[in-house]
Amino acid sequence: MSSVELDQVTIRFGDFVAVDNCNLTIESGEFFSFLGPSGCGKTTILRAVSGFNDPTEGSVRIGGKDMRGIGPNNRPTALIFQNLALFPLMSVADNIAFGLEVRGIPYNERRRRAEELLNLIALPGQGDKMVSELSGGQRQRVAIARALAVEPEVLLLDEPLSALDLKLRQHMRTELRAIQQRVGITFIYITHDQGEALTMSDRIAVMSAGIVQQVGNGSDIYNNPATAFVASFVGENNAFRGTVSRAEGQFAVIDTSFGPLRGINNRDLKEGDEAYMFIRPEVLRPAKSDASGDTVFETVALKEEFEGSFLHVFLISDNPDKPFKMAIVNDANVTRHSSGTTVKVTFDPERAVALPIGELADE
Amino acid sequence: MNEGPATVQVTPDVILAQLQITPSLPQPSLPQPSLPQPSLPQPSAPSSGSSGGLGISPSLTSAGSSGISPSLPGSGTPAPSAPAAKMPSGTGSNLNITITNPDKLPSLPPGQHELKLVIQDAQQPPPADSGIGFVEIFIAIVAALLVAPFVQREAGKWTANLNALQFVQKNGLAISTYLLVFTIGWIVFMIILPQLYMFDFSFRHNLPPPEIGGPADTYTLKNYKYLIFGRESDSDLFNWLHLEVFAKTIFASVLVTLINFALCYPLAFFMAQMVRGRSQRLLFLCLLLPFWVNEILRAFAFKLIFADLGLINNLLVGLGILDQPYDFLSANVALYTGLTYAYILLMIFPLYNAIESLDPNQVEAARDMGASWITIHRRVVMPHAKPGIASGCTMVFMLTAGALAAPNILGGPSSLWFTQIIYQWYNTGGNWPQGSAYAFVLLISCIIFVRIMMRVFKVGLGDIAKR
Numbered sequence: 001m002s003s004v005e006l007d008q009v010t011i012r013f014g015d016f017v018a019v020d021n022c023n024l025t026i027e028s029g030e031f032f033s034f035l036g037p038s039g040c041g042k043t044t045i046l047r048a049v050s051g052f053n054d055p056t057e058g059s060v061r062i063g064g065k066d067m068r069g070i071g072p073n074n075r076p077t078a079l080i081f082q083n084l085a086l087f088p089l090m091s092v093a094d095n096i097a098f099g100l101e102v103r104g105i106p107y108n109e110r111r112r113r114a115e116e117l118l119n120l121i122a123l124p125g126q127g128d129k130m131v132s133e134l135s136g137g138q139r140q141r142v143a144i145a146r147a148l149a150v151e152p153e154v155l156l157l158d159e160p161l162s163a164l165d166l167k168l169r170q171h172m173r174t175e176l177r178a179i180q181q182r183v184g185i186t187f188i189y190i191t192h193d194q195g196e197a198l199t200m201s202d203r204i205a206v207m208s209a210g211i212v213q214q215v216g217n218g219s220d221i222y223n224n225p226a227t228a229f230v231a232s233f234v235g236e237n238n239a240f241r242g243t244v245s246r247a248e249g250q251f252a253v254i255d256t257s258f259g260p261l262r263g264i265n266n267r268d269l270k271e272g273d274e275a276y277m278f279i280r281p282e283v284l285r286p287a288k289s290d291a292s293g294d295t296v297f298e299t300v301a302l303k304e305e306f307e308g309s310f311l312h313v314f315l316i317s318d319n320p321d322k323p324f325k326m327a328i329v330n331d332a333n334v335t336r337h338s339s340g341t342t343v344k345v346t347f348d349p350e351r352a353v354a355l356p357i358g359e360l361a362d363e
Numbered sequence: 364m365n366e367g368p369a370t371v372q373v374t375p376d377v378i379l380a381q382l383q384i385t386p387s388l389p390q391p392s393l394p395q396p397s398l399p400q401p402s403l404p405q406p407s408a409p410s411s412g413s414s415g416g417l418g419i420s421p422s423l424t425s426a427g428s429s430g431i432s433p434s435l436p437g438s439g440t441p442a443p444s445a446p447a448a449k450m451p452s453g454t455g456s457n458l459n460i461t462i463t464n465p466d467k468l469p470s471l472p473p474g475q476h477e478l479k480l481v482i483q484d485a486q487q488p489p490p491a492d493s494g495i496g497f498v499e500i501f502i503a504i505v506a507a508l509l510v511a512p513f514v515q516r517e518a519g520k521w522t523a524n525l526n527a528l529q530f531v532q533k534n535g536l537a538i539s540t541y542l543l544v545f546t547i548g549w550i551v552f553m554i555i556l557p558q559l560y561m562f563d564f565s566f567r568h569n570l571p572p573p574e575i576g577g578p579a580d581t582y583t584l585k586n587y588k589y590l591i592f593g594r595e596s597d598s599d600l601f602n603w604l605h606l607e608v609f610a611k612t613i614f615a616s617v618l619v620t621l622i623n624f625a626l627c628y629p630l631a632f633f634m635a636q637m638v639r640g641r642s643q644r645l646l647f648l649c650l651l652l653p654f655w656v657n658e659i660l661r662a663f664a665f666k667l668i669f670a671d672l673g674l675i676n677n678l679l680v681g682l683g684i685l686d687q688p689y690d691f692l693s694a695n696v697a698l699y700t701g702l703t704y705a706y707i708l709l710m711i712f713p714l715y716n717a718i719e720s721l722d723p724n725q726v727e728a729a730r731d732m733g734a735s736w737i738t739i740h741r742r743v744v745m746p747h748a749k750p751g752i753a754s755g756c757t758m759v760f761m762l763t764a765g766a767l768a769a770p771n772i773l774g775g776p777s778s779l780w781f782t783q784i785i786y787q788w789y790n791t792g793g794n795w796p797q798g799s800a801y802a803f804v805l806l807i808s809c810i811i812f813v814r815i816m817m818r819v820f821k822v823g824l825g826d827i828a829k830r
Contacts, residue, residue: 050731073733085724089746098742099732150732 002063002153009058018044020210033189033197036207078147079156093127099150117145231278233361240277252354258297263352274357281327287346301337565799586800612781616764631714662772669697693775701773710755717751750826
C-alpha cells in the first residue's frame with residue numbers, strides 16, 4: 001500500500017503543456033479519480049505515474065520513493081488500459097498470470113493464483129477459455145484480475161468502462177468499488193464520465209487544460225465547486241453572468257440581466273468583480289406570483305420535457321444555445337408551463353454559488 | 364500423292380484400321396520450350412499436310428529399316444512385281460491398298476519387302492471438297508430452328524443462375540467472366556500445365572528427337588535415381604556430389620532466411636510501432652529505391668564490394684585490421700550477403716504488415732506487467748506476427764533455394780548451388796528430363812520443409828495467405 005504524491009509535476013510535449021504544475025497527494029488505499037474532458041491531461045498524469053513518460057519538471061513519488069527513471073516494468077503500479085489490451089492469443093488464465101510468468105513464478109503457482117483471482121472476479125473455472133469467448137464485462141474483470149495478479153500497490157485505470165454499454169457500465173462501477181474495498185490498494189481512476197467519478201471515488205480531481213481545478217470528495221465538488229469550470233462541468237448548472245454588486249458575509253449579490261441574484265461567496269469576491277452565479281436545475285423552483293427580491297427572477301418558458309420523476313422546464317437565458325433548465329420534482333401539484341408563458345423562478349441562496357469569471361465547460 | 368512413285372488410295376475406313384494397328388503414332392505436339400539445343404525433343408509431326416486429304420505416301424524400303432511407323436504385324440509379303448498389289452490385312456485390320464498406276468511402281472527385286480506407310484494427316488477432318496450438299500445444309504437449318512428455342516431457354520436459365528451467384532452480382536457478368544477466365548486461365552496455363560509437363564518430363568528418358576514417341580520413350584525413375592545413386596559405374600553407392608550440394612543449398616537457404624529474419628524483424632518492428640508519418644515514409648523509400656536497380660547489377664555491385672581489391676578489403680587493409688585481403692567470395696560471405704539482401708523486401712513487408720496490426724497497448728500492457736523487452740517480443744509481438752513471420756520466411760526460403768543469379772555471380776569457385784546443377788542439366792548438359800527431376804526434387808523438398816516448419820510453429824496455410 002502506497003500513497004502517490006505528485007509534486008509540482010509539469011509535463012510538456014514540445015511547446016504543448018499537457019500538465020501544468022500539478023500538486024496532490026493520493027492517500028494509500030484511496031479510490032481517487034481524475035475527472036475531465038478529453039485532452040485535459042488526465043491520461044498524461046496516469047502515464048507519468050505508471051512510468052510510460054517521466055514528468056518534464058517535478059517528481060512523482062510512490063510510497064515516498066521518487067520514481068524518476070524507473071520504467072513501467074519496475075514500478076509498483078499496474079495499468080488497466082482503455083481498450084483493456086488483453087492478449088488475444090493467450091487463455092484467460094495465461095492473461096491473468098502473465099505478470100507472474102515474467103517474474104519467473106512456476107506454472108503451478110501461477111495457475112493457482114490465477115484461479116484465486118478468477119474467484120475474486122466471479123469467473124471461477126473459466127481460465128482455459130480464450131479472451132474472445134468472454135463478454136465485454138467479463139473481459140473487463142479479467143483485465144482487473146490481470147492487473148491485480150502482480151499485486152501492485154497502486155492500480156491505475158484509464159477509462160476502462162468507456163467501451164461498455166450503459167447497463168454494464170453501471171454494474172461495473174459497483175463491482176470495481178467492491179473489488180477496491182476487498183483488495184484495499186490505491187486505485188487511480190481516469191474518466192470523463194462524472195457519474196463514474198462521483199459514484200466510485202473517495203476523492204476526485206477535476207482537471208481542465210492541464211490544470212487541476214479542484215480536489216475534493218463528490219459532494220464537495222458538486223455542491224461547492226471551486227471554479228466556473230468545475231461548476232459547469234460537474235453536473236448540470238445554470239450560469240448567470242454579471243457584476244458583484246454587494247459582498248456581505250458568506251453571500252454575494254451579483255447583478256445579472258435577470259436582476260440581482262444572491263448566492264454563497266466562497267471565493268472572496270469583491271464588489272465590482274465580474275462573476276457567475278451558478279444555480280443548479282434542481283435548486284430552481286417556481287415562485288409565487290407575488291415573490292420578489294434577490295432570490296427571484298423572471299423569464300419565459302421555452303419548452304417542457306417530462307422525465308418521470310422530474311419535469312424539466314427550459315427557460316430563456318442570456319445564451320440562446322444554452323437555455324436555463326429547471327427541474328421540478330414530479331409530485332401531485334406540479335404546475336405545467338406552456339411555451340411562451342412568463343415564469344417567476346426562485347431558489348435557495350445557500351445553494352447558489354457565486355464564482356469568479358472563468359472558462360466554462362463546453363457541455 | 365505427289366512425291367510417291369505410285370499413288371495409293373486409302374478409303375476413310377482404312378484409317379481407322381491403320382490407327383488400330385499402329386499403336387505408337389507420333390505424339391500430338393506438346394508445347395515445347397524453345398531452347399537452342401539440338402538435342403531437344405522435337406515433335407515429329409509432318410508438316411506437309413496437303414489439302415488433298417488423306418495423303419498416304421507409301422515408300423517401299425528394304426527390310427530392317429528402323430522407321431517410326433511399325434511394320435504391319437503379321438503382314439504377309441506384298442508382291443511388288445504384281446501390278447495391282449492387294450495387301451493382306453493385319454490382325455484385326457482390314458487395310459485395302461489399291462495401286463492405281465502400277466506402271467510407276469519401282470521395279471524391286473523379288474523377295475521380302477517391308478511396306479512403310481507414312482500417314483501425313485491422319486487426324487485431319489474429311490476433305491472439304493467431299494461436298495456438303497444442299498440436303499445437309501437444309502437439314503442443318505431445320506435442326507437449328509428446331510433446337511433454337513430450347514437453346515435459348517436453357518441459355519436464359521443458365522445466365523439467370525449465373526446472375527444469382529453472389530460473385531457475379533457483385534462484379535457484373537462481364538467482369539466476373541473476365542476474372543474467372545483469366546484467373547483460371549492463368550492458373551491452368553501458366554502454372555499447372557507447364558509444371559505437369561515438366562513433371563512428366565522428369566520421368567522420361569533423354570532421347571534424341573526422332574525417338575520421342577517411339578518405343579524407347581517410356582517412363583522411368585532413372586532421373587531421380589541418378590540424383591541419389593549417381594551412375595551405376597561409379598564406385599560410390601550414393602551420388603554424394605549432388606546430394607551434398609542439395610543439402611548445402613537447403614541448409615544455406617535456411618541460414619539466409621534466419622539472417623534475413625534477424626535483420627528485418629527489428630526494422631519491421633521499428634517501422635510498424637515506433638515511427639509514424641514522414642520518417643516512416645522515408646524509411647520505406649530507402650528500402651524500396653535500391654530495388655529499382657536490377658538484380659544482376661546489384662549482385663555484381665556486391666561482388667565489387669567484396670572483391671579482393673574491393674571496398675571492404677581496401678578499407679580493412681587500409682585501416683590495418685587485415686594484413687592481406689580476405690577472400691570474401693570464396694568464403695561465401697558475398698553470396699550470403701547478396702542472397703539476404705536480394706529478398707529483404709519479401710521479409711520486411713509481411714513482418715511490417717503483421718506487426719503494424721498489433722495494438723501498441725498490448726506492448727505497453729506487457730511492459731507495465733513487468734515484462735522485459737525480450738519477453739514482450741517472445742510472448743506478445745511474435746505470436747501476433749507469426750503469420751507474417753511464416754509468410755516472410757517461406758517466401759525468402761523458397762526464393763533463396765531457387766536463386767540462380769546470385770549464386771552464379773557471387774558464389775565462390777568451390778561452391779555450387781543446387782539450382783546451378785539444374786541449370787547445367789538443362790543448358791550445357793542438354794538433359795531436360797534430368798533437369799526436371801532435379802528441379803522437382805528441389806521444389807518438393809522445399810514444400811515439405813516449409814510445411815513441416817509450419818506444423819512445428821503451428822501456422823496454417825490460411826494464416827499465410829492473410830498477410
